[in-house]
Amino acid sequence: MYKIVDKKLLAPNIYSMDILAPRVAKAALPGQFIIIIVDENGERVPLTICDSNPEKGTVNIVTQAMGSSTKKLVAKEVGDHIKDFVGPLGKPSEFIHEDIEDLKKKKILFAGGGVGVAPIYPQAKWLVERGVEVDIVTGSKNKDLVILEERFAELTENLFIATDDGSYGFHGMVTNAIDELVENQGKKYDLCVIIGPMIMMKFTSMTTKKHGIPSIVSMNPIMVDGTGMCGACRVTVGGETKFACVDGPEFDAHQIDFDEALRRQAQYKEEEIKKDHEYCELTGGMMA
């Protein structure tokens, strides 16, 4: 059992949780993820590591309550326990193996969308702590859903907050914000790291390709074990089949077959909706 030691509401329906898991906290590197099982009947749910504190032994995750599993998770309070918590999984971001002096010469852009804004934090923090400057673009539907603004502001002066409806910051989507930066503000980037919903990653990749910016995406396909044992997480990268949980989750954005990835992610849609309804009925619709 893994104890929840902190819980914050970041925006409507988006929660941050610190969970006590000393082995994971000690080993976690930027770009990796964990898998949780909320309770005995739960499914294995992958979530990106958003921060970790080896001294306290805690790992931070941020999740949006979407279906039955994430709703069950956010219903837990500080002091409650989660049945299983395993990680860190996947390969760390490639840049952690690069020479810091080389990295310092690069202009790196982070582009996060929706709840995918949270997992860019550990990567940007890792770089900033080593003296590498980064630009950050976050995209949210509206002002209420903007998350982690203060924490990002500590990392860079070049923080661009975009909202789809223009209720806060730049009016437009992440793709529009990148166009604005490159086309109107004359920014040049050597690398862009894109994390968010699959559809956002698809279109943002197309945008960075247009601007000739090498890009990385963090793929979030359906997973079961997360250790390379099942193949549920297959993605096609440059025409080759890769297992996102062990070969990724980060890949060259411009090599991904996004249409296949989007289609595969929807494989259990009907079953998921059914389980979600069952869960809502169980909780008297409280969580819907």
Place this chain on the structure above:
Amino acid sequence: MADVLKKVPVREQDPKVRATNFDEVCYGYNQDEAIEEAARCIHCKNAKCIGGCPVGINIPDFIAQVKEGNIEGAYQIISESSALPAICGRVCPQESQCEGKCIRGIKGEPVSIGKLERFVADWARENGIKPTPAAQKNGHKVAVIGSGPAGLTCAGDLARMGYDVTIFEALHKAGGVLSYGIPEFRLPKDAVVAAEIENVKSLGVKIETNVIIGKSVTVDELLQEEGFEAVFIGSGAGLPMFMGIPGENANGVFSANEYLTRNNLMKAFREDYQTPIAHGKKVAVVGGGNVAMDAARTALRLGAEVYIIYRRSEEELPARKEEVHHAKEEGIIFNLLTNPTEILVDDNGWVRGIRCIRMELGEPDASGRRRPIAIPDSEFELEVDTVIMSLGTSPNPLISSTTIGLDTNKRKCIIADEDNGQTSKEGVFAGGDAVTGAATVILAMGAGKAAAKGIHEFITKKYQ
């Protein structure tokens, strides 16, 4: 009196009924049936059956105890050699092991050694009899990676010698393939697997789940920072293979590992569990091993019409005879001498069928089995909505790629000495599917046993 040339028949669930549930197919012997079957054993002086058992159970002696009605005595004899008898009695390919060597088998049917072993183990469990733990701890710490049959056996044997053993398991449940791969209807999870794991724990073995060696912590860290004096790697061969044919990433194509894990480990067949599983109407399972049979019979129980597609003939099917027989009884359709060439996909990216080609058998290949050759212009299409690939597995490189100085061969298998499990790295031992590639439960146990001895010798020598 029954025909002495034949096994005492074992009671089973009716095929029509069991095709719709996940309860165990085989009921096993009761005491009277077991005693009657035990009487068929002629207690050979030079008992060939023992040589056929990879852990060398003293078969004639335990059967003699059964014959006398001393089931506890029989259990103690089995326990000297095996920590998981209720499992082996159910899943060993007896026809090619112990029973394959039985004298009775020359003229008539061999003694039903597996069913007798199962009876004894089930009886012991139901009567609360447990193996005896070590009288005294010796204070030496050993880490075991993986809680499959290899890891459980190695840990159990070391604990009995007094070692302080911790098993690290990547998944949230112990058991390896016994928990995630082999289905409930063949190997009940709570009643049998969990109970045998409890027996190992009762010897003092600790099991830490949710720890992935190579990710959460490395082998080198276990040795240098966590005070373990030796490590046994029993991480299995969990990496599924695919064919590389067009359409393989369509929606509705799964590895057998995924399909079985969803159903067995995550209990997708139960309404009250959250993990979803595809409920196909027509399912093609590609492959002919135990894994393919298990996937096919699972799909059948979830309501599908199921086809096995296998490129050789019935004689070469690598699955246990009993499983093939059960699968046929339940109505699985066998398309033998058939090989898939393409998975057909509809406009929405879902499977709509599978294109296959007929095969014939040519000259024997390196494995000694006759090589299947495609018959030109014999392609045909089979309409299915789900395809399960069961083409074999290979060892996961997660550990070998993160452990300094651990050698593997071309097939990514860890290189280890058969006699004592010693690898290329001092203090590190390995065995089971991680070393041999996908094999059997009992061979993995045999390797775990050999490594326990190897580790004991290694640590003893260090302190001489």
